[in-house]
Structures are given as structure tokens and as C-alpha cells.
């Protein structure tokens with residue numbers, strides 16, 4: 001440790017702050033405005049800089065790292081194009097509440113506003129997509145600003161924070177002292193739920209005949225999985241999860257109904273429609289979950305636990321809001337409920353729904369299907385892997401068929417639905433995960449959106465298992481075109497333009513295989529999963545025109561669910 | 573229904589922008605917005621007049637509270653409050669109408685702040701409804717230009733207090 005009150009340059013202060021924040025990794029890319037920081041970085045040994053191939057990749061890597069570890073992901077990029085390249089990743093982190101801190105270089109303060117070389121108003125650009133952002137105008141503010149940035153990103157409802165660092169601020173010197181406390185009178189993020197509201201909720205749940213827990217990503221962010229398990233188990237409550245909530249409760253537990261919503265299970269959505277008490281835990285009633293809002297859980301008394309007051313009554317008006325950290329609220333709720341509920345009738349009903357319409361896909365035509373592959377991956381890894389996906393059909397199939405045992409294991413872009421998220425996020429996750437396999441399930445479309453990061457995964461010898469589900473289509477869009485756009489497959493057929501994925505992978509230095517046969521799947525998966533000296537890519541050439549079912553068409557009520565292809569008009 | 577919301581923000585670079593960006597990003601209406609210093613130099617007060625259903629207004633207040641730079645948000649609607657707006661209104665006059673316009677000014681206790689051979693400029697202060705009334709009366713003469721400050725408002729009696737106890741964490 002250096003002496004406090006020593007005079008340091010902005011660049012030295014920057015790294016001292018990162019050391020104090022115990023940053024292990026920076027995902028970054030150099031350039032003119034941050035040269036001084038990179039000069040220092042050359043000799044920094046207490047953290048590792050990961051060189052990406054595109055700044056969007058850096059932002060998604062930071063997200064992957066943060067989601068898998070629960071720590072803060074850190075990004076460092078140059079001004080102008082370096083900064084603007086991170087925008088999609090920042091927006092993604094904002095929508096999914098991922099704690100990342102993005103440091104951007106900026107032109108010197110006296111040049112700001114002059115259209116200087118590589119100047120972009122990144123603070124202005126990212127204002128609506130960050131939890132907060134800062135332009136540091138004076139080196140004296142640098143340490144306190146960095147402290148605030150880390151504090152804001154990780155507390156309350158987490159989110160991205162951007163810190164813009166003008167070149168002269170980095171170069172000038174001042175006395176360094178890292179503040180011990182954060183002083184922000186407008187920000188009071190830690191809430192314990194209101195006692196009376198919790199008591200009232202417990203009373204309501206006690207009397208419920210058909211209760212349902214609707215679990216979102218907030219449970220995972222608050223590290224509330226143990227409390228959730230205890231609460232659900234002791235009271236015999238059915239649990240359904242959102243896309244971001246998967247892993248909060250074990251997917252293979254009989255009390256799990258899997259995912260709800262647009263591509264949720266039939267039984268989860270039926271349970272939502274028929275429950276009498278719906279307990280929302282760290283979820284935000286997103287339109288992909290609710291379908292037509294005024295028909296969502298229409299007869300249920302709705303309890304909504306969330307740390308962010310703006311989530312409450314935003315999309316769906318609830319009966320009993322509890323603003324607070326969901327982990328704490330769950331623990332207190334559990335303490336209030338001391339007699340197991342009598343829910344035999346409700347469970348009989350749910351089990352009937354499970355029987356009538358389990359998740360299913362065509363198994364008898366001998367063709368290779370994504371669902372089969374994902375089911376196999378789930379079995380072979382016993383639900384213990386960290387699974388990262390891209391966006392599209394393969395993402396929904398992963399959510400349906402991979403049975404997640406643990407939180408922080410399902411990393412996917414939910415709110416923004418960012419194609420290109422998968423590969424870089426899996427790299428970030430691999431830095432955070434040492435004891436479990438990291439698996440990427442991607443589509444042939446999205447994989448090409450940040451394919452340059454293959455260089456990164458190879459360089460750092462990360463044992464990521466990359467499974468490219470190649471249906472030669474932008475599959476999810478093709479599905480909508482088939483169902484709702486008159487089968488006009490406008491610009492979604494990639495078969496004539498896709499590269500040879502094996503050759504691409506090999507050129508980057510990966511071990512790679514490809515198959516189109518259902519017979520090879522076991523063998524190839526075994527080999528890929530056993531290979532740990534670096535990344536491996538497997539291309540699965542699957543049927544082109546498969547569809548994700550069940551499906552609730554956008555804006556429809558979740559009771560109007562399509563469960564199979566044959567007749568889209570036939571609603572169940 | 574119209575709401576008048578008083579917001580204390582850190583007097584910092586960007587705080588105003590942040591509020592404006594939030595309003596446009598969320599699709600909330602703004603009728604007027606004014607910002608200025610308070611008795612505490614590091615704090616500014618914004619007065620926002622906005623309109624929407626109750627549910628939307630609740631969101632407006634929550635979203636304002638969520639911004640890191642906002643220290644306190646109070647919806648003054650329905651509370652006992654003082655509201656004022658200032659307007660500068662330049663009106664055309666003819667031979668016969670100059671005296672009439674000045675008498676309008678007097679009735680509304682305004683000030684004549686400028687005059688030339690074609691126009692006369694009045695300064696009117698009062699609740700927004702009074703300004704509306706003046707504008708109505710002056711419209712037939714021909715309003716050349718107008719600038720309204722937007723509403724500023726304070727709760728009557730006890731004023732909004734700034735939380736001097738800075739909250740510290742960690």
C-alpha cells in the first residue's frame with residue numbers, strides 16, 4: 001500500500017482505486033485518449049487486462065463476468081469510437097440490471113465541445129442507458145468519483161455506470177486519498193421490506209388455495225436462492241421463473257414449473273392464469289412474461305417484492321407492494337409462515353397440466369433438432385454448467401430444456417435481446433468460473449455478430465465449449481414470418497452466405513467439429529465436454545424450419561397459447 | 573390532471589439534462605420546467621409541471637426519485653402551495669389601443685417594461701392561470717412575442733427542507 005496523501009498522477013490514482021476495489025480483470029482496448037493508462041497498465045500486476053477485439057465485446061465480457069461472479073465487471077476503452085462501440089453492451093447491462101463500470105477515455109477538457117479528434121459526448125449518449133454516469137473534470141474528483149461509480153453499480157438495483165476520463169485529468173497530479181465512505185444524499189439503496197407489509201403478505205399466503213411464486217432475476221442478484229428454496233420447500237409452493245430467474249430454483253425440482261411467458265411451459269402459464277395469490281419476487285412483469293396485461297393472473301391477489309420502487313405498478317397494478325431486498329423479505333416471509341399449506345388440490349391440478357402438455361418436440365423422424373442437443377447437454381452436465389446463450393430460438397430452447405441447478409448459471413440477454421451477446425459473455429463468464437464448465441449455445445446468425453472474439457477466447461486458452469446451432473436461418477425471425485407474416489421469408493435465409501464455421505474456428509486456432517447427424521451427438525458432446533486445454537467449437541447442423549413451442553403470440557393473453565405447429569389457429 | 577412537482581437536485585453538471593432525458597425517454601409530458609438556485613448553493617430546485625393519469629404521475633415521481641442526483645421529490649399537487657410564473661408579452665398597438673393595453677396591464681398589476689412606436693412589452697407575474705387570462709385578453713390586439721418562465725412553486729408555511737445529514741454508506 002502506498003502512503004495516503006501522496007501526490008499521484010490521475011493514471012496512478014485510477015489504478016490505486018481499482019486496487020482498492022479489488023478489481024481482478026479489466027476488459028479493454030487501447031487508443032489515443034487512454035494511452036497514459038495503458039502505459040501504467042504495462043507494469044500493473046494486481047489485476048489482469050483482457051484484450052478484446054471489439055469494444056462491444058469488452059462490455060459483454062464484463063457483463064458475463066459480473067453475472068457469473070456477482071462481482072463488478074470493468075471495462076476500459078478509448079474515446080470516440082471506442083466509447084460508442086460499448087453502447088450496446090451498456091444498454092444491455094441496463095436492461096438486465098448488470099453491475100458494470102465502464103471507463104472511457106475523453107479528449108482533454110479544454111477541447112470538449114470542439115469536435116476534437118475522436119471526441120464523442122459519451123456521457124450524453126449513455127445518459128438514458130446507465131444507472132448513472134460521470135464526466136471527471138478535475139483530477140481531485142477522480143478517486144471519489146470512482147468510489148461512487150463502484151458503489152452505485154453494485155448496490156440497490158444494480159446497473160451500468162460510466163466514467164468519462166479526459167486526457168488531461170489522467171495526466172495531471174494531485175494528492176491521493178481514497179475515500180472510505182460514499183457521500184450521496186440522493187441515493188439510499190438498501191431497503192428492508194416494510195414489516196407490516198410482510199406480515200400482511202404472510203397472512204394472505206397462508207390463506208391461499210392456489211398460490212404461485214413468480215421468480216425473477218432479482219432473487220439471483222440478491223443472492224436469495226437459499227431463502228427462496230427454504231420458503232418454497234417448507235410451504236410446498238409451486239415456482240415459475242422468468243428468463244433471468246432460471247437457476248434461482250432448481251429446474252429439476254418437482255416444484256419447479258419452469259419458465260413462464262411467451263415461450264414458457266403450458267403448465268406454468270396455466271398456473272399463472274388460475275392462481276389465487278401470485279407472489280412476484282424480483283421480477284418486473286415484462287411484456288414477454290405477461291402477454292396481454294389486463295388478462296395476466298386476472299383473478300390473483302398480487303404481491304410484488306422488488307428493490308426498485310419504479311417497477312411496482314408500472315406494467316401491472318398489484319395489490320400488495322413490498323419494496324425491499326428480496327433475500328431479506330423472503331427470509332422474513334419464511335419466518336412468518338410456520339405451518340405448511342394444504343395445497344393437494346392445487347398440485348393435482350398442476351400435475352394434470354404437466355401431463356396434458358409437457359414440453360415436447362418431434363423425436364421420431366430421426367432428424368437433428370436443437371431441443372435434443374440441449375436436452376443432452378443438460379443431462380451430461382447434470383444441470384451444473386454455466387450456460388451462456390445468444391438471442392433467438394436456441395435461447396428459448398435452452399431456457400426450456402436446460403435444467404439449471406444453480407443461480408448465476410444462465411447468462412442471457414433478456415431485456416434488450418442483444419444478438420452477439422453470447423460469445424463475449426461466455427468469455428467473461430469463463431474468467432469468473434473455475435470449477436464448472438462454461439458452455440455457449442449460439443445461433444448461426446448471432447454468433448457472427450461478435451465472432452471476432454474467437455481470437456480472445458483462443459489467446460487466453462479459455463475452455464469454453466461453443467455450440468453453434470446452425471439452422472441456416474435467422475430462426476426466430478423466420479418463425480414469426482411463418483406464423484404472422486404470410487410465410488414471406490424476407491432476408492432470413494443464411495444458407496447461401498454462412499461461412500464454414502469449422503474452418504473459421506480452425507483459422508482462429510480452435511478445435512472444431514461439425515455434425516448433422518443425431519447419431520454423433522453423444523460422442524461429440526462427450527469429446528467437447530472433456531476437452532479442457534482451450535476452447536472447442538461444435539457446429540450442429542439442425543433442421544432448418546423448427547419452431548419454438550409453446551408460444552403466446554405477442555399481445556395475446558397467455559391463455560391463448562399455441563402448443564404445436566400444425567394449426568396455428570388452434571388455441572389451447 | 574396537471575401536477576406540479578418540486579425537485580431538489582444536486583447543482584451538478586448534467587442534473588437538469590438527466591431529468592429532461594428521463595422525461596423524454598419515458599414519454600412523460602412536460603408543460604413547463606424551471607430550474608434555479610436555492611438557499612443552499614450546491615442544491616438547485618426544479619419545478620416541473622406535468623400532466624397525466626394518476627398512475628403515470630406516480631411513475632414520474634418514482635422515476636425522479638430513482639435518479640442519483642435528485643435529493644428530494646415532492647408532488648405539490650393538492651397541497652397548500654404558492655405558484656408563480658412570470659411572462660414578458662410584447663403586444664402591437666395602434667393609436668386607439670395603447671391606453672387600453674396599459675389599463676389591462678394595470679388591472680393585472682403588471683409592469684410596462686418596454687415601448688416603441690409599434691409595440692409595448694408587459695411584465696406580468698402571478699399564478700399560471702392569471703397569465704393565461706392576460707394572454708387571452710391581449711390576444712385580439714396581436715401578440716408579437718411572448719416568453720413565459722414556467723412555474724416556480726413552494727409549499728406554503730414550512731418549506732421543503734434539504735436533508736443536511738448527508739447519508740453515508742459502507
Ligand SMILES: Cc1ncc(C[n+]2csc(CCOP(=O)(O)OP(=O)(O)O)c2C)c(N)n1
Pocket residue numbers: 390391392393394395417418419420442443444445446447469471473474475476477
Ligand atoms: C442485434 C440484434 N439484431 C437483430 C435482432 C432481431 N433478432 C432476434 S432473434 C433473431 C434471429 C437470430 O438468429 P440466430 O442467431 O441464427 O438464432 P436462431 O433464432 O436461429 O436460434 C434476430 C435477427 C436482435 N435480437 N438483435
